[in-house]
Amino acid sequence: SEKIRNKFKNFLQADLNIDKTPNKFFEYKKPFQDFCVAVNFDLEPCGFLKMHGYITENISNAFCGNVQIASQTGLTEIIDAKIVLSGQLNTEERFIFGQEDIKLSDTSESFSEKLGGYSYCLLENKKITVATDYFGLDSLFYYTDGNVFLFSNRYQLLLRILSECKLKLTVNEEYISNSLFVLNHVYNDYLMDDNCLFNEIKVLPFAKKAYIKADGVVFENTEVYDVLNAEKELTVEEYNALVYQARDEIIHNIKVVLDSKHFDHFSMDLTGGLDSRLSFAAATNIEGENK
Numbered sequence: 001s002e003k004i005r006n007k008f009k010n011f012l013q014a015d016l017n018i019d020k021t022p023n024k025f026f027e028y029k030k031p032f033q034d035f036c037v038a039v040n041f042d043l044e045p046c047g048f049l050k051m052h053g054y055i056t057e058n059i060s061n062a063f064c065g066n067v068q069i070a071s072q073t074g075l076t077e078i079i080d081a082k083i084v085l086s087g088q089l090n091t092e093e094r095f096i097f098g099q100e101d102i103k104l105s106d107t108s109e110s111f112s113e114k115l116g117g118y119s120y121c122l123l124e125n126k127k128i129t130v131a132t133d134y135f136g137l138d139s140l141f142y143y144t145d146g147n148v149f150l151f152s153n154r155y156q157l158l159l160r161i162l163s164e165c166k167l168k169l170t171v172n173e174e175y176i177s178n179s180l181f182v183l184n185h186v187y188n189d190y191l192m193d194d195n196c197l198f199n200e201i202k203v204l205p206f207a208k209k210a211y212i213k214a215d216g217v218v219f220e221n222t223e224v225y226d227v228l229n230a231e232k233e234l235t236v237e238e239y240n241a242l243v244y245q246a247r248d249e250i251i252h253n254i255k256v257v258l259d260s261k262h263f264d265h266f267s268m269d270l271t272g273g274l275d276s277r278l279s280f281a282a283a284t285n286i287e288g289e290n291k
Contacts, residue, residue, distance in 0.1 A: 025156060027052065027072065031098025032086045034157045035071035037121050037130055039149035039212055041165075043068045048164050059123060067128060067212060069121055073099045078106040080124065085111065086153050087118025087138050095256040113222055115253065119153040128212040134224055136206020143167070143201050149217050151210065158201065169198040250282040258286075 025048075028034050034054075036043065043049060043056050055074040059067040069075065075082040076099060085099045091110050096102065108129075111120050117137040122129040130151045132138045141158050143150040145167075152158040162169065175195045194202040204210060207225035211218050234242070257263065268283060270276040 025052070025160060028086065028154065030100070031088045033072040033084075033099060034154040035069065035084045035086060035119075035121060035152065036154075036157060036161060037128070037149075037151040037212070038068045038070070039151075039217060040066055041068070041148045041150060043070050043161070046070075046161055046164055048160050059128070065212070065214065065216075069123070071121075075123060076102045078102065078104060078108070078110070081108045082123040083108075083111065084121045085118060086120065087116060087133070089114045089116030089118045089133060090253055090256055095260045097260060097262045113224070115249070121151075126213070129209060130204075130212070131209035131222070132204070132206065134222075136224075140204040140210075141196065141201055142204060142210070144217075145200065149212075151204075155201075167200075169200050172197055172199045247278070247282070250278055251286060254279070254282050255286060 036049075036054075049056060049070050054070045054072060056068055056070040057075060059069060069084060071084045073084065075084055083102065085096070085102060088095070088097050089111065090096075091114055093110075096110075096116075108122055108124060111118075111122065112129075112131075113134045115135070116133045119132045119138040119140050120130075122131075130140060132140055132153075138153060139155075140151060140153055141155050142152070143158060143162060148167075150158060150161065152161075172195060176197060194205055196203050204219075207222050207228065208219050209222055211220060258266065268279060270280055
């Protein structure tokens with residue numbers, strides 16, 4: 001309507017200053033945590049991070065350049081890397097519920113494209129990986145001006161850092177205009193899209209991961225990208241095999257949660273849809289002590 005258009009026009013003409021009335025900042029709670037990865041940018045002067053007790057670690061070497069990682073817990077060492085983890089995931093061996101569940105015996109492969117809801121920063125010998133879970137249930141946002149990169153799993157944290165460091169943002173007018181006329185999510189509406197409220201901030205599409213290397217920041221496709229873009233049609237036998245594989249994965253995922261030391265009580269959301277019926281069938285067909 002014309003009324004909405006006029007409101008949007010007035011909004012665009014207003015002075016954009018996120019310092020005026022910043023929202024109260026609530027930190028993520030376990031198993032999640034906030035983290036930020038800065039490339040060619042100094043986080044040390046950021047009083048907001050110090051005030052909230054973030055641990056900032058400097059990573060300077062020939063393979064990844066000048067990088068700083070700020071998190072609530074700091075990096076945890078594993079066999080072949082160091083990691084900051086936010087969220088929960090299911091590996092082939094066990095259920096990992098946040099940073100405290102990480103073991104020295106874990107490897108970088110333990111966290112790469114697994115099922116769950118998590119994001120992570122992985123520091124290896126020749127690269128730093130910033131990524132999410134297999135299906136992108138968790139989110140990663142990043143700011144860039146072409147030279148500086150700031151990654152964070154928390155949109156609000158990224159905005160607070162940018163505000164304190166006086167980095168200018170411009171409104172993504174087309175994105176907001178479209179959002180005002182459809183019932184969409186305010187951050188990002190399309191899984192393969194990277195648009196956000198501001199032109200300088202992007203959301204990492206779920207089928208991508210970021211690598212910080214000697215030659216800069218590069219984005220590469222993950223396995224699920226190839227799966228979604230596969231041109232080959234499945235045979236009946238291949239389709240049936242995948243259905244059984246999905247069944248076994250659902251049962252396995254439920255069992256690892258039931259076996260976890262972190263939970264005493266369990267609930268299952270059942271809407272009556274196909275996914276709910278599959279989960280219910282799996283939960284009621286578990287053998288052994290969890291039956």
